[in-house]
Amino acid sequence: MVSTPAERKRLIQGVVVVGAGLAVPQVLAYAASVIAARLLIPAEFGAFGAMQGITQIGTPIGLGIQALAARRLVNKSNNQHHDLLKFGLEVAIAVMILTFIFSFPLSGIFNIDYWVLVLTIGAIAPFVFISTQLGIAQGKEFYLRLAGIYIVFGIGRSISAIVGLFIHPELISVGIGFFGGTLLSAIVAHFILGNSKKFWKSNRAEKSVNELLRATQALFALYVLVNIDVLLARVVLSPEESGIYSVGMLVAKIAFFMPQAITVVLFPKMGRNDSSALRLAVLGTSVIGFFYILVCYFASEFVVNAIGGANYSELYSEVWFFALEGSLFAVLQVLLYGRIAREDTRVSILLWIGSFVTIISVWLIPIDTIVTVVSTLIVVTFLLVVISAITELRHRQTEIGRAHV
Numbered sequence: 242m243v244s245t246p247a248e249r250k251r252l253i254q255g256v257v258v259v260g261a262g263l264a265v266p267q268v269l270a271y272a273a274s275v276i277a278a279r280l281l282i283p284a285e286f287g288a289f290g291a292m293q294g295i296t297q298i299g300t301p302i303g304l305g306i307q308a309l310a311a312r313r314l315v316n317k318s319n320n321q322h323h324d325l326l327k328f329g330l331e332v333a334i335a336v337m338i339l340t341f342i343f344s345f346p347l348s349g350i351f352n353i354d355y356w357v358l359v360l361t362i363g364a365i366a367p368f369v370f371i372s373t374q375l376g377i378a379q380g381k382e383f384y385l386r387l388a389g390i391y392i393v394f395g396i397g398r399s400i401s402a403i404v405g406l407f408i409h410p411e412l413i414s415v416g417i418g419f420f421g422g423t424l425l426s427a428i429v430a431h432f433i434l435g436n437s438k439k440f441w442k443s444n445r446a447e448k449s450v451n452e453l454l455r456a457t458q459a460l461f462a463l464y465v466l467v468n469i470d471v472l473l474a475r476v477v478l479s480p481e482e483s484g485i486y487s488v489g490m491l492v493a494k495i496a497f498f499m500p501q502a503i504t505v506v507l508f509p510k511m512g513r514n515d516s517s518a519l520r521l522a523v524l525g526t527s528v529i530g531f532f533y534i535l536v537c538y539f540a541s542e543f544v545v546n547a548i549g550g551a552n553y554s555e556l557y558s559e560v561w562f563f564a565l566e567g568s569l570f571a572v573l574q575v576l577l578y579g580r581i582a583r584e585d586t587r588v589s590i591l592l593w594i595g596s597f598v599t600i601i602s603v604w605l606i607p608i609d610t611i612v613t614v615v616s617t618l619i620v621v622t623f624l625l626v627v628i629s630a631i632t633e634l635r636h637r638q639t640e641i642g643r644a645h646v
Contacts, residue, residue, distance in 0.1 A: 252506060255384040256525075260502035262388025266395030267498060273399040273406075280410040288412055291351045292361045296419075299336070299365030301464055303372035305457030306332060308508070308581050309449065310376025315512035315582075322377055328449045329373025337366040353412070360416030364398070367420075367427040374430045380509055387505070390430040397426030456581050459589035463577055466596045466625075467497060467570050470618045473603045477614065485556055486611050488549035489563040495548075496533050496567025497574070500526040504575050511582035516637055519579040523630075526575050530568025537564035555611075562615045569622040576629040585636075588629055595625045 277289050310325045344358040351358075371394050378387040401422025405414030474486040503525045510518035537544050538561040545556045573592075580588045602617050 255506040262391035269399035301461040307376035311380035314380025333366040360420040364419040397422040459586040462592035492563040493567030
């Protein structure tokens with residue numbers, strides 16, 4: 242239970258430290274995009290955006306293996322450290338092999354050089370291994386090491402790409418920077434984590450593949466829901482309005498990622514079936530979201546100008562809708578991780594249904610304004626949060642009933 246003052250103090254320190262570590266990759270990735278926009282010609286920057294979109298596919302894989310490793314190590318007497326690292330290395334090698342295969346058709350589809358894609362998509366492989374290291378540090382509640390690995394990853398991946406762009410402003414430089422920087426980060430993270438010599442000689446952690454697939458598909462379902470409206474906006478809105486909508490989605494993404502450190506720190510306690518940890522994570526995430534919505538409502542002009550500039554003044558009166566959307570996404574993410582922590586990913590079915598309902602609603606109902614598109618996502622996500630919360634309460638009541646039998 243999260244009850245003693247010492248425990249609460251340690252959790253707060255963990256959230257602050259891990260939050261700072263999580264911020265580094267996000268800020269540096271944004272900086273890399275801004276610099277690429279200025280150094281690459283428009284055609285190559287369009288390809289750069291496509292490359293980033295493709296690599297987002299690797300995010301649920303990385304988060305899935307991180308969650309798997311953290312959950313396995315919530316019991317400090319459980320020594321699967323080396324077994325998990327070996328499994329992470331095997332998954333990384335498999336990703337690299339698939340990269341060489343699938344880069345051929347993707348190269349033709351997106352009109353991007355094959356080796357540029359191999360390097361860019363191939364960066365997912367060391368990212369998967371880094372995610373395993375993150376999961377181990379998270380499960381053992383090594384907050385400083387966890388933050389250190391996040392920072393090393395952010396610096397290695399983005400700074401390498403930025404340096405490459407300044408030396409040779411072409412896409413191949415970005416690819417080399419992404420792959421080389423992420424690989425170097427994985428090596429440095431290995432030493433930050435410590436106690437990992439000759440892990441490749443260990444046995445693979447049992448039942449890892451099925452557990453990884455379940456966690457990955459659940460997180461992929463969440464990422465589809467979180468990103469689907471910006472794609473739908475491109476279809477149902479005018480080009481100008483879809484551009485404005487994209488800026489609004491940046492506001493939503495800030496709300497989605499801002500409280501993430503709370504879930505990262507409390508996830509191990511959720512894995513110990515500590516109901517207070519999940520309640521605290523939901524409460525903390527909701528409070529942060531509430532204040533972010535207030536800021537976007539009362540200081541809308543400042544928020545829009547800071548993120549997109551004065552050209553997006555049409556968003557002034559609507560920006561708080563996106564803050565609400567992103568905050569609901571964040572709460573839904575906490576509830577999903579609460580189920581993943583206990584190896585129950587059936588709730589992901591709700592997320593797939595939510596995405597399907599959103600698509601059907603946008604296509605069948607006359608939705609042709611920014612507010613109506615974002616409002617559709619707000620309603621769908623709110624219903625998913627309510628249903629997920631009710632499901633969680635019923636699971637808890639069932640578990641309490643069994644404990645008293």
